[in-house]
Amino acid sequence: MSRNRHPLFMPLILVGGLIFGFGLAYSHMARPEVVLDFLQFDDLGLLFVMFGAAVVSGIAFAVMPRLRDRAPLTGDVYGRRLKSLDRNVLIGGGIFGVGWGLSGICPGAAYASLGIGNVTILWAIAGMFAGAYLQGVWRSQRTAAEAAPTGAD
Numbered sequence: 833m834s835r836n837r838h839p840l841f842m843p844l845i846l847v848g849g850l851i852f853g854f855g856l857a858y859s860h861m862a863r864p865e866v867v868l869d870f871l872q873f874d875d876l877g878l879l880f881v882m883f884g885a886a887v888v889s890g891i892a893f894a895v896m897p898r899l900r901d902r903a904p905l906t907g908d909v910y911g912r913r914l915k916s917l918d919r920n921v922l923i924g925g926g927i928f929g930v931g932w933g934l935s936g937i938c939p940g941a942a943y944a945s946l947g948i949g950n951v952t953i954l955w956a957i958a959g960m961f962a963g964a965y966l967q968g969v970w971r972s973q974r975t976a977a978e979a980a981p982t983g984a985d
Contacts, residue, residue, distance in 0.1 A: 836907060837905060837906050837907075838904065838905040838906070838907075840905060841905040841906065844905060852940060852944075853940075853943060853944040853947055854944075855881075856881075856940065856941050856944035857944050857945075857947055857948050859877070859881050860877070861877075861878060861881055861941055861944075862937075862941045862944035862945040862947070862948055862950070863945065863948070863950070864935060864936030864937045864945070864950070864953070865936065866878070867932075867936045867937055867938075867941070868933075868936040871932075871933055871936075896910065897910040927963075931956075931959070931960075931963070935953075935956040935959070937953060937956055939960055942956055942957050942960065943957070
């Protein structure tokens, strides 16, 4: 990633986050009970929200590289970063899904939920931070163990 970012990069990230949060709150997707109703197939409104986001993102990802060779705010070259479907993706996705199902909220919507006054969501946010921290510790220990010499030299 380029170090010479446009001066408006961070303010525009903030504006994008505000729009995202407002959209989640406006569509009621920042309310865990609505998300849980979706997961139980009682209210499929979340499908329309997700479809709308996918359409806008898909158009942007398809059109922007044809209009410009570099991202306007970072100067980075457009490119695809594909993550292979491996064991870590499947396990991580499964864990994420269980957390989403138990709390009724995903990380982005959790912050938006704070904005609509759902203070008890702080428990879920604390759990997200703790889980991310523990995964980082686990990965660091695993990497260190793999890098350690395994025999007498």
